[in-house]
Amino acid sequence: MKEQDSPDGAVDASRQQFSILVVDDEPGMLSFLQRALAQRHGRVDTAGSVEAAVPLLRRCLYDLIVLDISLPGRSGIDWLHELRNDGYAGEVVLITAYADLDTAINALRAGASDFLLKPFSVAQMLNAVERCFERSRLRRENFVLRREIEEKSTAVDGVVCQSGAMQGVCDRLARIAPTAATVLLTGESGTGKEVVARALHKMSRRAAGPFVPVNCAAIASELIESELFGHVRGAFTGAHAAREGLFYYAQGGTLFLDEISELPAAAQAKLLRVLEERRIRPLGSEQEIPVDVRVVAATNRDLKDEVAAQRFRQDLYYRLQVLELRLPPLRERPEDVEALARHFVATLAPMLGMPPLELTPRVLARLAAYDWPGNVRELRNLVERSLILGWFDLGPDESGNDAVAAPDERLEAVEKRHILATLAASAGNKSEAARRLGISRKTLDRKCTAWGCD
Missing domain, CATH: 3.40.50.2300 (Response regulator)
Incomplete structure (x- = not known):
């Protein structure tokens, strides 16, 4: 063999x-x-x-x-x-x-x-x-792939480094990635911490291994230890079968613990021990299992304040803070707004099956003037919504003028896009397209003639 x-x-x-x-x-x-x-x-x-x-x-x-x-x-x-x-x-x-x-x-x-x-x-x-x-x-890899699909994370996002602030982040990423050290990512919600964590994984020596994201805030406190470390049969009420934890599935790769500040106290103590000893003990088990996992944690809170309020263990904070990387909010790097918007248009349009939208000087000026309280996630959601609607719905500017088109023009544009998309899905068969649209063939012919798309 x-x-x-x-x-x-x-x-x-x-x-x-x-x-x-x-x-x-x-x-x-x-x-x-x-x-x-x-x-x-x-x-x-x-x-x-x-x-x-x-x-x-x-x-x-x-x-x-x-x-x-x-x-x-x-x-x-x-x-x-x-x-x-x-x-x-x-x-x-x-x-x-x-x-x-x-x-x-x-x-x-x-x-x-x-x-x-x-x-x-x-x-x-x-x-x-x-x-x-x-x-x-293969079973572990399939589990990780299914989890990535279910998470529907910002996998299409990229780390855009136009601004000096993000250039500094990317430079530090290049230095941090080859090491095995634990990394703590901080920054406001929506600044792209998971995107950076994925980039860190891809640039590391563990790139061939799995990347397993975990949102600590989305898991019930009584289940978080079982989710992370696994359990044996009968470990607690309802544990009818043994289960492998996410540390097990992240073997040889990276475990991304998002919203680490939401981790319950008992799980914090157990995580600290895992980080120090590189071994996990499933709930109800007397045996420890060695793990080869890099941990990347993220939070939108100030962990020093959480430690002072006795909501987060000080020793775990120092163990996570081996390498800390702060992601600046979008308002501190306005140079990245246009680059991010173009990136989202280019990547999301094919995914949605929509033609790309033009980023006119008027639209770009409106995007640059906004302070983006929701950061990169808000910009991405705006681009996605705009691609679906067919225009950048930015609302009226200071003069009362809309950024792109009048409402009646928008409605006609949406109708045209929908009808043409249905025609394309029907392979150009107008009778079939009319049936799907719920209109008469005569109405469809009239609209196609008006649009010059016969």
Whole structure:
């Protein structure tokens, strides 16, 4: 089996974090597998029966279980059925010395990831474990991708560095990114802290790993520890199945803790310990799991004031403040307004399926005169709304004149855009377009003729 080694010759660190439980009633087999697997994977525990394995699984969320079918008491297949019903989502390789086609079929139906017949070679077992490792890795990556889609974060935004203030931010990013230090991002709401955190991740040596964003303010205080660190089955009321935390899914990458000031006191203490020891303990577990995660935290509050008010731990504040980066509000960098507006028009128009809008001198003057209390997020939302409407709805200026067009002209423009878009979606079939629009074919012909788009 070909190993993926790091540049210095060490086995891939992610494999060292892959935990395995071997369950077999033959002491020789347990010893053989423990020695073979421990050379490549950081944690390999063994048990001689299901009864001995159950408490181990309650204390540690194993990535893989190597399970003999013929065991004293409960069989491996019966226990596998129970594991899947209880919500265990890890990999399971079933092994047996006595197998026929029906046994193999039952094993796969029970939820086995692989099936090996004794006696097997070291290479066969290592290949099976490698396949499980890859499936586990892909499962983590898919989780992260789904979470990014659900978050609908400002992934289309870029770090625009036209102003001197943002040039300074970008210069510091370039210096900070290659290090492994924890970073604290501060600034008003909407200044683009998550955008900068993503840029920091992409510029770091962890760029190939996952970027996992967490909004600490959006998670109930009683669930935040389980969300971050995971839990074992029965850890609390309603914990019917074990669950891996976000630290686990961020292995080898970056965990972005937004609104860190909203973290409850108990979770603050646990986070401080994780940052110092680089190990997590899932709720209800007696075992600690090593983690290789860079933490980037963000807040729109002054953490020194939160510490003074005894709402935030002072030791955690100093641990997070290894490298602090302040993002200036948009009103302090007016040179970036035009560049950001053009960036949003260029990136959002294709996403929305809308033609880009022209940033006329009149519009740009109005944008520059505004103080943007909602910062970059407010500007992005304005551009998105304007692309949908078909004009920059900036309201009247000091003279009472609108920035772009009179209301009646706007309504006609919206109607035209909607009809032409429907025609395009109907592949130019006017009858189909009229049906979708709820108007007569004659009305549609008349409007197309008036617009010169027959």
